Amino acid sequence: MPLPEINLDDRTFEQLYQELIRRIPAYTPEWTDLNDSDPGVTLVQLFAWLAEILVYRINQVPQKNFIKFLELVGIPLTAPSPAVTELQFTLVPKASATSVLAGTQVALGSGSSGQQVVFETDFDLLVTGLTLVSVQSYNGLQFTDYTAANALYASLGYPPLSVTPQANAALYLGFDNTFPAGTNRLTIHVAQGPTPAPVQGGVGTPTLAAPSVEANWQYWNGQWTQLQVQNDTTSALTKSGYVTFTAPTDGQLQQFGLLTKPGDQPLFWIRYFIQSLVGSGYDNVPMLSGILLDTVSATNSVTETAELLGASNGRPNQTFQLANFPILSGTIAVDDGNGYAPWTEVDDFDGYTAMSQVYTLDDATGLVTFGDGIHGGIPPRLPGNGSNLDSADQTNVMATTYKWGGGAAANSGANTITTLLASIPNLQGVSNPLPSYGGADEESVQDAEDSAPMILRTQNRAVTVSDFAFLATQTPGAQIKRAQAFPLLNPNFRVLSSVIDGSPRVEVPIPGAVTVFVIPDSLQLPPVPSENTLQLVANYLDARRLLTCELYVAPPHYRQVRIEVQVVANPAFDLGTVGDAVLKQLLVYFNPLPPGGANKTGWDFGGTIYFAETYRQIFNVTGVLLIKGTLQTYVDSVLQTPCTDVSIMPDEIVYSANHGVIVTYS
Structure with missing residues (x-):
């Protein structure tokens, strides 16, 4: 952003002169001739004039000089980053396939405010208009139908190759027709799961790992024939990505798997087929949350x-x-x-x-x-x-x-990017089936001032736990908002509170080990980093750790807090307004991200839930007269003893998704 105009001192010559004159009786009471003809007054005017010049010069340089100094030592302001998303296009009924070229512009719907937020598609896309009718998993002996699970886009996902992938296992996809001629695209999303496993630094990235199976994509033309795949970024269905392939010209419709009854619709089938395992096969069973047609990635840029x-x-x-x-x-x-x-x-x-x-x-x-x-x-x-x-x-x-x-304004929820900025024949509409993410505003001057001392101190080297935590937040592209590092900790163990003084104590100290818990800048509750984000941070820190350090990056241990309270409102205030304000206040307070917590920097790791502070947060809401009865605190759905503080472990942090707030006038 352009640097703001700074005005550290706005006093004029006349104001400076009058201030000096007013101070004369306090310092030199014997000086009584304050007329302009007095030589001393002439000197006062001269100094006021010089001071005005200095004030002007000071106002021109402070933050600009600071930023330039940062640039000279290699610390420029972090540039804004664009959000990314996936766009799914739909055809008008019975229309033929249509091409959407790279650079096609789509904007947030009319509900967005301010300047129009525009996304451009990253690649060419052939919109087929096909429907994925059936999703079936085959374990070598029997089929399992996951069509409904694929449509629900569940976070826990479904096993596309069965829960024990073996040779001859396969994922079957049935479409209502054959694919149109040209390059077609399937987008495949791997299920996030409730919490990803910790990632160890220095053990390689998943994208470079050898495949766990020998497998290929095939289609049905009277027999199973290998599909002409141009690109497959899914790493054997273990990573979210896409599969692009050339549509076969000899595909046939057929009944397969669980759809072999006389009334079942013949479909065009492609499958991902495991020919053999590599070594012991998959370390973790692949889990998919959804397979999408007619989707392409897009970036918030023009x-x-x-x-x-x-x-x-x-x-x-x-x-x-x-x-x-x-x-x-x-x-x-x-x-x-x-x-x-x-x-x-x-x-x-x-x-x-x-x-x-x-x-x-x-x-x-x-x-x-x-x-x-x-x-x-x-x-x-x-x-x-x-x-x-x-x-x-x-x-x-x-x-x-x-x-x-670029900018944070492009981070939006699912089904909000719906406006085509140019008409395309045969296209009925567009939407984003998943939220857009990754947009960030340019680093503010204040943020640069706050982070610069740590950048200069760490010199891109992680030695202390504060170094690990700070550098984790600086990982390019990871969007880490907060991080907390614990020494001597392997994530297979926990950090406990000492029974003597409550200080952190590692359950089983591991010399040389460091575990960094990271919290992404995310809209979801709780904000859980993806496995790719954990790997990104681990790779970044691994290049900066000491040689003897054993590094782990993990998601936080969350504790969900729910408050149930009955509030008596001031009769001059609307009940609904007061209730919404109390709910918002509690949601903000029990939040791991800023402005959560008592210090508005996010809830502290291991921070005690003080019942008195919870009361104070409610009474801070305008219109609250008193709290009726006893406030009840639930932690992970367990009711806590009323009017007592609730302690959590040092490596735990709280969040809240909802609270029970009842507002009355008496």
């Missing part, structure tokens, strides 16, 4: 092309402004008389010469800057009609292409 920025005047340090920002990526080209040629974006001009075709781009403001002819080249001036006037010069600086967008 692509601009061939945007003319202006004409070079041949002078040093020229700047040009892009029409849209913040910038996610882009390329600037300059015409030297022989056509446009791309120049190279650099962080600064140090080390470059007058012949270097480089420029800098401020992603936050969209400002393009060229060199001074000594450090960094100057775009040549192209006269347009022989005039020396700059306005007559030929335009020769252009943004050939750039993407702009």
Whole structure:
């Protein structure tokens, strides 16, 4: 974002002068001649004038200098990141297949506020209009129907290859017709489950792991024939991804599995078939939450092309402004008389010469800057009609292409991205079956000020537990909001409270082990990191840990809190308004993310639930007169002893999804 205008001191010359005059009797009571003709008053006016100049200079530089200092030591403000999602397109009834090209724009529905939030599709998509009629799992002996589970998109998921995947096991997918000619796409989502398992650093990433089985995709054409798969990113159905394949021309409709009765509809079948196991096979049974048709990934960005920025005047340090920002990526080209040629974006001009075709781009403001002819080249001036006037010069600086967008406003719920910005033949609509995620605003100056000392202190090395926790939150792309590290802890054990003083005590201390619990910046309750997020953080920390450290990254141990209370409202206030306010106050208070907890930084790990503080949170709501009866606290659905504090373990943290609030006037 552009740096804000700072005004540390807004006093004028007259105000400074009058303040000095008022202080004279306190310091020099013998000085009584305060007329303008007095030499001392002349000196006071001189100092007030000098002070006004200093105040002006001070107001120009503090935060700007701070940010520049950070950039000089390699700590720029974190740029905004775009949200990502998956879009599912639908055809009008009985329409033929339609292509949706990469870059097709879709926006949040009319319910969104402010500037329109636009997503662009990342790849070309052939919208088939087919229906996935049947999803069946085969364990080598019998079929199990998971069609309903696939449609529900349940978080716990279903086993596509049975609970004990063996050779000859298969996942059968039955469609109401054959696929249209061209490249088709299936999107496959692996079930998250209630809580992912901890991940150990330094043991490799799942995407690089060897497959657990030898298997392939096949289709039915009178016999099972191998499908021409172009790309499969699912790692043998263990990771969310997609399968793209060339549609066969000889597919046949057939009854299969549990659909072999006389009245059952013949379907077109493809299957994922296990030929043999590799070693012992899968370490964990694959679980899917859903298989989707006609979906493609999309990113919150807008692509601009061939945007003319202006004409070079041949002078040093020229700047040009892009029409849209913040910038996610882009390329600037300059015409030297022989056509446009791309120049190279650099962080600064140090080390470059007058012949270097480089420029800098401020992603936050969209400002393009060229060199001074000594450090960094100057775009040549192209006269347009022989005039020396700059306005007559030929335009020769252009943004050939750039993407702009990003920000937290693009994080939205499921089925909210529904507006096509351009009409496409045969398309009926579009939606996002899952929430969009990953969008983040540019780092604020205040956040940079808060994090810079830790960045300088850690120097990208994790030694202390605070280093591990801080660096976990800095993992690129992970969107980690909070982290807590515990030394000597292997996640197979727990951190207990000492019976002597309540301090943290590891159940079984493991020398050299460190476990980092991470909480993502997520809208779900509770905010649980995915397995990919855990692996991303583990890989990032693994490169920064000590050689002898045994690193684990794990999701938090959550405890759900529910408060049941009867509130008496002030008769001057509406009951519904007071009830909603009390509910919101409790949901915010019992929240692991800011502004949760008493300090509004998120509930502390191991933080005691003080009954008196719960009462205070309720009484802080405007319109609450008193609490009737006894407030009841439930932790994991277990009623706690009234009017007593509830202690939790040091590695636990609370959240709440709902509370029972009754509001009356008496």
